[in-house]
Amino acid sequence: MTDSIFEIEHKIRALEREIQEIKERWKEIKSVKEQERKGVDHANISAIAYFTYSFLLPKGDEQKGVVIGSFVIHNIGSAALETPVICLKVTPKECAVLSAKLGEDVQYDRRLNPLVMEPWQYIDENMKKMVEERGEFWIKPVRVSQIEPGQKLAFSNFQLKFDISRVQTSYKMEGFFYCKQLQNGIRALNNIVIHV
Known part of the structure; x- marks a missing residue:
């Protein structure tokens, strides 16, 4: 029992x-x-962002150095990344000057370089104040609304100008990428850092 x-x-x-x-x-x-x-969507959302750049030394008595660069976003996931936005942060904001062709009317020849074809603009008119206050450039592509899986998008041929003076200074540019699926953003794999 x-x-x-x-x-x-x-x-x-x-x-x-x-x-x-x-x-x-x-x-x-x-x-x-x-x-x-x-x-x-159960698709894999993944991207990397990075800088490519060249450093041009000043000639003669010039006191300005120049970095010519691009900020590249590569969608390495299996889903499209919608509404891409980038933030480029320059420090110290008072000394370094970032210049780029921004606006809808910027045209590039796609046959020369497919990464250089997209014009960019500030995400809104108030963002110009962020440049002055924080040294942050918040921009978005004009025509591209999403980055397909395996595709790249670049903010190309910007110039970072900085003073080379007797005072030792470090200049730094950081990059961040945001989109609808990555609202907290991702940091670039590398930074542009110059010690003068």
């Missing part, structure tokens, strides 16, 4: 485990169905 009680208790525990597993699976199924209903 005691053997049959132990067998019954063993069967009850086994049934309880099975019921628990079924409940957990049911929760997973409900969660997936709910996400599908909300339109959540």
